[in-house]
Amino acid sequence: MLGKSTVLLVATIFAVGCVVEGKVYDRCSLASELRWKYNLPKDQIADWVCIAEHESSFNTAALGRPNSDGSQDHGLFQINDRYWCSPPGPHNDCGVSCAALRDDNIDDDVKCIRKIYARHGFSAWVAWKNNCRGKNLSKYVAGCKI
Template sequence: MYLKARNRETKPTKRDLTKMKTVCMWIIPVLILLLLESKQVESKKYQRCELTRVLVENYHFDKTFISNWICLVEHESYLDTSKITVNQNDSKNYGLFQISSKNYCSEGRKGGQCNMKCEDFSNDDIGDDIACARMIQEREGFKYWKGWERYCRNPQNLPNLRVACNLRSLSPLRTPRGFLLG
Protein backbone atom coordinates (compact mmCIF):
# COMPACT_ATOMS: atom_id res chain seq x y z
CA MET A 1 0.00 0.00 0.00
CA TYR A 2 1.32 3.35 -0.93
CA LEU A 3 1.18 6.16 1.63
CA LYS A 4 1.72 9.69 0.62
CA ALA A 5 4.14 11.46 2.94
CA ARG A 6 3.28 15.02 3.84
CA ASN A 7 5.69 17.77 4.37
CA ARG A 8 5.35 19.40 7.83
CA GLU A 9 4.89 22.74 6.22
CA THR A 10 1.97 21.52 4.12
CA LYS A 11 -1.26 23.22 5.16
CA PRO A 12 -4.51 21.23 5.46
CA THR A 13 -6.45 21.27 2.26
CA LYS A 14 -9.99 22.55 1.96
CA ARG A 15 -11.10 18.93 1.65
CA ASP A 16 -9.35 18.03 4.95
CA LEU A 17 -11.05 20.92 6.74
CA THR A 18 -14.44 19.87 5.39
CA LYS A 19 -13.92 16.33 6.67
CA MET A 20 -12.95 17.62 10.12
CA LYS A 21 -16.03 19.87 10.27
CA THR A 22 -18.28 16.97 9.25
CA VAL A 23 -16.82 14.72 11.97
CA CYS A 24 -17.27 17.46 14.58
CA MET A 25 -20.84 18.06 13.45
CA TRP A 26 -21.59 14.40 14.23
CA ILE A 27 -19.53 13.98 17.39
CA ILE A 28 -20.87 16.99 19.27
CA PRO A 29 -24.59 16.08 18.99
CA VAL A 30 -23.82 12.46 19.89
CA LEU A 31 -21.94 13.56 23.02
CA ILE A 32 -24.78 15.90 23.98
CA LEU A 33 -27.32 13.09 23.58
CA LEU A 34 -25.20 10.74 25.68
CA LEU A 35 -24.95 13.32 28.44
CA LEU A 36 -28.71 13.93 28.38
CA GLU A 37 -29.49 10.21 28.41
CA SER A 38 -27.28 9.39 31.37
CA LYS A 39 -29.43 9.84 34.44
CA GLN A 40 -27.50 10.88 37.44
CA VAL A 41 -28.96 9.34 40.57
CA GLU A 42 -28.81 11.75 43.43
CA SER A 43 -28.60 10.36 46.92
CA LYS A 44 -28.75 11.86 50.36
CA LYS A 45 -27.15 11.06 53.67
CA TYR A 46 -29.46 12.33 56.40
CA GLN A 47 -28.68 13.45 59.91
CA ARG A 48 -30.85 11.92 62.64
CA CYS A 49 -32.86 15.05 63.51
CA GLU A 50 -33.14 16.13 59.89
CA LEU A 51 -34.77 12.82 58.93
CA THR A 52 -36.99 12.95 62.04
CA ARG A 53 -38.25 16.37 60.98
CA VAL A 54 -38.85 15.25 57.38
CA LEU A 55 -40.74 12.10 58.43
CA VAL A 56 -42.98 13.91 60.93
CA GLU A 57 -43.58 17.16 59.07
CA ASN A 58 -43.65 16.03 55.42
CA TYR A 59 -44.79 12.41 55.66
CA HIS A 60 -46.97 12.59 58.81
CA PHE A 61 -45.23 9.83 60.77
CA ASP A 62 -46.77 9.22 64.17
CA LYS A 63 -44.48 10.60 66.88
CA THR A 64 -45.26 7.52 69.01
CA PHE A 65 -43.28 5.28 66.64
CA ILE A 66 -40.79 7.74 65.14
CA SER A 67 -37.97 6.53 67.42
CA ASN A 68 -38.50 3.01 66.05
CA TRP A 69 -38.30 4.26 62.47
CA ILE A 70 -35.18 6.35 63.08
CA CYS A 71 -33.45 3.51 64.95
CA LEU A 72 -34.35 1.12 62.13
CA VAL A 73 -32.98 3.43 59.42
CA GLU A 74 -29.81 4.14 61.40
CA HIS A 75 -29.06 0.42 61.66
CA GLU A 76 -30.24 -0.63 58.20
CA SER A 77 -28.81 2.07 55.90
CA TYR A 78 -26.88 4.42 58.19
CA LEU A 79 -29.33 7.15 57.01
CA ASP A 80 -28.00 6.86 53.42
CA THR A 81 -30.57 6.75 50.60
CA SER A 82 -28.08 5.20 48.14
CA LYS A 83 -27.23 2.13 50.25
CA ILE A 84 -27.53 -1.20 48.43
CA THR A 85 -26.75 -4.45 50.22
CA VAL A 86 -26.24 -7.78 48.45
CA ASN A 87 -27.67 -10.70 50.43
CA GLN A 88 -26.44 -14.30 50.53
CA ASN A 89 -29.44 -15.43 48.44
CA ASP A 90 -28.41 -12.94 45.68
CA SER A 91 -31.32 -10.62 46.43
CA LYS A 92 -30.51 -7.01 47.30
CA ASN A 93 -31.78 -4.50 49.83
CA TYR A 94 -32.24 -0.95 48.59
CA GLY A 95 -32.29 2.53 50.01
CA LEU A 96 -33.01 4.16 53.31
CA PHE A 97 -35.25 1.33 54.55
CA GLN A 98 -33.27 -1.47 52.85
CA ILE A 99 -36.27 -2.85 50.98
CA SER A 100 -35.68 -6.34 49.57
CA SER A 101 -35.74 -7.24 45.88
CA LYS A 102 -36.82 -10.72 46.94
CA ASN A 103 -40.40 -9.76 47.78
CA TYR A 104 -41.11 -6.05 47.61
CA CYS A 105 -39.59 -4.66 44.40
CA SER A 106 -38.11 -5.84 41.10
CA GLU A 107 -34.79 -4.92 39.58
CA GLY A 108 -34.99 -3.06 36.27
CA ARG A 109 -38.81 -2.88 36.19
CA LYS A 110 -41.78 -2.28 38.46
CA GLY A 111 -42.83 -5.32 40.45
CA GLY A 112 -42.95 -7.03 43.81
CA GLN A 113 -45.53 -6.40 46.50
CA CYS A 114 -44.85 -2.64 46.42
CA ASN A 115 -45.01 -2.61 42.59
CA MET A 116 -41.81 -0.58 42.48
CA LYS A 117 -38.50 -0.65 40.64
CA CYS A 118 -35.83 -1.42 43.27
CA GLU A 119 -33.44 1.17 41.86
CA ASP A 120 -36.01 3.88 42.65
CA PHE A 121 -35.37 3.28 46.36
CA SER A 122 -31.73 4.37 46.00
CA ASN A 123 -32.23 8.04 45.18
CA ASP A 124 -33.00 11.13 47.25
CA ASP A 125 -36.77 10.92 46.64
CA ILE A 126 -37.88 8.99 49.71
CA GLY A 127 -41.62 9.21 49.10
CA ASP A 128 -41.77 5.87 47.31
CA ASP A 129 -39.49 4.27 49.92
CA ILE A 130 -41.81 5.47 52.69
CA ALA A 131 -44.95 4.16 50.98
CA CYS A 132 -43.38 0.71 50.62
CA ALA A 133 -41.82 0.70 54.12
CA ARG A 134 -45.18 1.60 55.67
CA MET A 135 -46.85 -1.25 53.79
CA ILE A 136 -44.16 -3.67 54.98
CA GLN A 137 -44.51 -2.45 58.56
CA GLU A 138 -48.31 -2.85 58.45
CA ARG A 139 -48.00 -6.41 57.11
CA GLU A 140 -44.98 -7.71 59.00
CA GLY A 141 -44.24 -5.19 61.73
CA PHE A 142 -40.82 -3.77 62.50
CA LYS A 143 -39.49 -7.32 62.90
CA TYR A 144 -39.17 -7.48 59.08
CA TRP A 145 -35.97 -5.47 59.46
CA LYS A 146 -33.07 -7.36 61.03
CA GLY A 147 -31.48 -4.10 62.15
CA TRP A 148 -34.58 -3.20 64.12
CA GLU A 149 -34.88 -6.72 65.53
CA ARG A 150 -31.26 -6.72 66.70
CA TYR A 151 -30.79 -3.13 67.91
CA CYS A 152 -34.15 -1.42 68.38
CA ARG A 153 -36.54 -4.05 69.73
CA ASN A 154 -35.71 -3.12 73.32
CA PRO A 155 -37.32 0.31 73.96
CA GLN A 156 -34.33 1.27 76.14
CA ASN A 157 -32.18 1.24 72.98
CA LEU A 158 -34.39 3.68 71.05
CA PRO A 159 -33.09 7.22 70.54
CA ASN A 160 -34.73 9.87 72.72
CA LEU A 161 -35.83 12.13 69.88
CA ARG A 162 -38.06 14.17 72.16
CA VAL A 163 -34.93 15.59 73.73
CA ALA A 164 -32.30 15.20 70.98
CA CYS A 165 -34.43 16.58 68.15
CA ASN A 166 -37.02 18.62 70.06
CA LEU A 167 -39.72 16.26 68.81
CA ARG A 168 -42.50 18.10 70.67
CA SER A 169 -42.06 21.14 68.45
CA LEU A 170 -42.59 19.16 65.23
CA SER A 171 -45.98 18.88 63.59
CA PRO A 172 -47.15 17.97 60.10
CA LEU A 173 -46.95 20.85 57.63
CA ARG A 174 -50.27 22.35 56.62
CA THR A 175 -51.50 24.33 53.68
CA PRO A 176 -54.64 26.48 53.60
CA ARG A 177 -56.47 23.46 52.11
CA GLY A 178 -55.16 20.89 54.60
CA PHE A 179 -52.10 18.70 54.96
CA LEU A 180 -49.35 18.58 52.39
CA LEU A 181 -48.88 15.17 50.91
CA GLY A 182 -45.29 13.98 51.08
Protein backbone atom coordinates in the same frame (compact mmCIF):
# COMPACT_ATOMS: atom_id res chain seq x y z
CA MET B 1 -16.38 16.76 12.95
CA LEU B 2 -16.24 15.80 16.60
CA GLY B 3 -13.08 14.27 17.98
CA LYS B 4 -13.01 11.12 20.07
CA SER B 5 -12.30 13.13 23.23
CA THR B 6 -15.35 15.36 22.66
CA VAL B 7 -17.60 12.35 22.10
CA LEU B 8 -16.18 10.67 25.21
CA LEU B 9 -16.75 13.84 27.27
CA VAL B 10 -20.37 14.13 26.11
CA ALA B 11 -20.98 10.42 26.81
CA THR B 12 -19.47 10.76 30.28
CA ILE B 13 -21.60 13.81 31.11
CA PHE B 14 -24.71 11.97 29.93
CA ALA B 15 -23.84 8.86 31.95
CA VAL B 16 -23.19 10.87 35.10
CA GLY B 17 -26.52 12.65 34.63
CA CYS B 18 -28.28 9.27 34.62
CA VAL B 19 -26.81 8.10 37.92
CA VAL B 20 -29.36 7.75 40.70
CA GLU B 21 -28.91 10.66 43.08
CA GLY B 22 -29.18 9.92 46.76
CA LYS B 23 -29.35 12.00 49.89
CA VAL B 24 -27.72 11.47 53.26
CA TYR B 25 -29.98 12.59 56.09
CA ASP B 26 -29.01 13.55 59.60
CA ARG B 27 -31.15 11.97 62.29
CA CYS B 28 -33.21 15.08 63.11
CA SER B 29 -33.99 16.00 59.51
CA LEU B 30 -35.17 12.44 58.91
CA ALA B 31 -37.18 12.37 62.14
CA SER B 32 -38.84 15.67 61.30
CA GLU B 33 -39.65 14.67 57.73
CA LEU B 34 -41.11 11.32 58.80
CA ARG B 35 -43.24 13.01 61.44
CA TRP B 36 -44.46 16.13 59.66
CA LYS B 37 -44.30 15.42 55.92
CA TYR B 38 -45.32 11.77 56.09
CA ASN B 39 -47.35 11.90 59.31
CA LEU B 40 -45.88 8.72 60.77
CA PRO B 41 -46.94 8.17 64.39
CA LYS B 42 -44.77 10.05 66.85
CA ASP B 43 -44.18 6.92 68.93
CA GLN B 44 -42.64 5.18 65.88
CA ILE B 45 -40.23 7.90 64.76
CA ALA B 46 -37.30 6.80 66.95
CA ASP B 47 -37.67 3.23 65.64
CA TRP B 48 -37.59 4.39 62.01
CA VAL B 49 -34.56 6.61 62.66
CA CYS B 50 -32.82 3.70 64.41
CA ILE B 51 -33.56 1.44 61.43
CA ALA B 52 -32.29 4.02 58.93
CA GLU B 53 -29.08 4.55 60.88
CA HIS B 54 -28.28 0.86 61.15
CA GLU B 55 -29.52 -0.20 57.71
CA SER B 56 -28.15 2.58 55.47
CA SER B 57 -26.29 5.13 57.62
CA PHE B 58 -29.10 7.51 56.57
CA ASN B 59 -28.12 7.20 52.89
CA THR B 60 -31.05 6.98 50.48
CA ALA B 61 -28.78 5.60 47.73
CA ALA B 62 -27.61 2.62 49.81
CA LEU B 63 -27.52 -0.75 48.08
CA GLY B 64 -26.89 -3.69 50.38
CA ARG B 65 -24.57 -6.58 49.66
CA PRO B 66 -26.31 -9.63 48.21
CA ASN B 67 -28.17 -11.66 50.85
CA SER B 68 -27.76 -15.43 51.12
CA ASP B 69 -30.73 -15.93 48.77
CA GLY B 70 -29.25 -13.56 46.16
CA SER B 71 -31.67 -10.74 46.91
CA GLN B 72 -30.52 -7.21 47.76
CA ASP B 73 -31.78 -4.41 49.97
CA HIS B 74 -32.37 -0.90 48.66
CA GLY B 75 -32.44 2.64 49.95
CA LEU B 76 -32.78 4.38 53.28
CA PHE B 77 -34.69 1.52 54.92
CA GLN B 78 -33.00 -1.28 52.93
CA ILE B 79 -36.16 -2.66 51.35
CA ASN B 80 -35.64 -6.16 49.94
CA ASP B 81 -36.03 -6.78 46.21
CA ARG B 82 -37.23 -10.37 46.60
CA TYR B 83 -40.68 -9.26 47.74
CA TRP B 84 -41.10 -5.50 47.69
CA CYS B 85 -39.63 -3.92 44.54
CA SER B 86 -38.59 -4.88 41.02
CA PRO B 87 -36.57 -5.88 39.21
CA PRO B 88 -35.58 -8.64 40.03
CA GLY B 89 -38.22 -9.75 42.54
CA PRO B 90 -41.22 -11.68 41.27
CA HIS B 91 -43.61 -10.08 43.74
CA ASN B 92 -43.05 -6.27 43.81
CA ASP B 93 -45.65 -5.89 46.55
CA CYS B 94 -44.90 -2.16 46.88
CA GLY B 95 -45.36 -1.57 43.14
CA VAL B 96 -42.10 0.37 42.87
CA SER B 97 -38.83 0.01 41.03
CA CYS B 98 -35.85 -0.80 43.24
CA ALA B 99 -33.96 2.12 41.69
CA ALA B 100 -36.69 4.50 42.88
CA LEU B 101 -35.97 3.37 46.44
CA ARG B 102 -32.39 4.61 46.03
CA ASP B 103 -33.09 8.19 44.93
CA ASP B 104 -33.40 11.30 47.08
CA ASN B 105 -37.22 11.24 47.08
CA ILE B 106 -38.44 8.99 49.89
CA ASP B 107 -42.17 9.24 49.09
CA ASP B 108 -42.21 5.72 47.63
CA ASP B 109 -39.92 4.40 50.39
CA VAL B 110 -42.33 5.61 53.08
CA LYS B 111 -45.34 4.21 51.21
CA CYS B 112 -43.53 0.87 51.06
CA ILE B 113 -42.40 0.80 54.71
CA ARG B 114 -46.00 1.46 55.74
CA LYS B 115 -47.05 -1.64 53.81
CA ILE B 116 -44.20 -3.75 55.22
CA TYR B 117 -44.92 -2.52 58.76
CA ALA B 118 -48.66 -3.27 58.39
CA ARG B 119 -47.84 -6.89 57.49
CA HIS B 120 -44.83 -7.63 59.68
CA GLY B 121 -44.22 -4.78 62.13
CA PHE B 122 -40.67 -3.64 62.80
CA SER B 123 -39.57 -7.28 62.96
CA ALA B 124 -39.29 -7.22 59.15
CA TRP B 125 -35.99 -5.37 59.69
CA VAL B 126 -33.12 -7.46 61.09
CA ALA B 127 -31.37 -4.22 62.03
CA TRP B 128 -34.34 -3.31 64.23
CA LYS B 129 -34.27 -6.70 65.95
CA ASN B 130 -30.51 -6.47 66.52
CA ASN B 131 -30.12 -2.78 67.38
CA CYS B 132 -33.44 -1.17 68.31
CA ARG B 133 -35.90 -3.66 69.81
CA GLY B 134 -36.28 -3.33 73.57
CA LYS B 135 -33.79 -0.47 73.81
CA ASN B 136 -34.17 3.12 74.92
CA LEU B 137 -34.33 4.88 71.55
CA SER B 138 -34.68 8.42 72.86
CA LYS B 139 -31.18 9.30 71.59
CA TYR B 140 -32.44 8.92 68.02
CA VAL B 141 -34.85 11.83 68.39
CA ALA B 142 -33.17 13.84 71.18
CA GLY B 143 -33.24 17.53 70.29
CA CYS B 144 -35.34 16.93 67.17
CA LYS B 145 -38.55 18.86 66.51
CA ILE B 146 -41.09 16.10 66.26
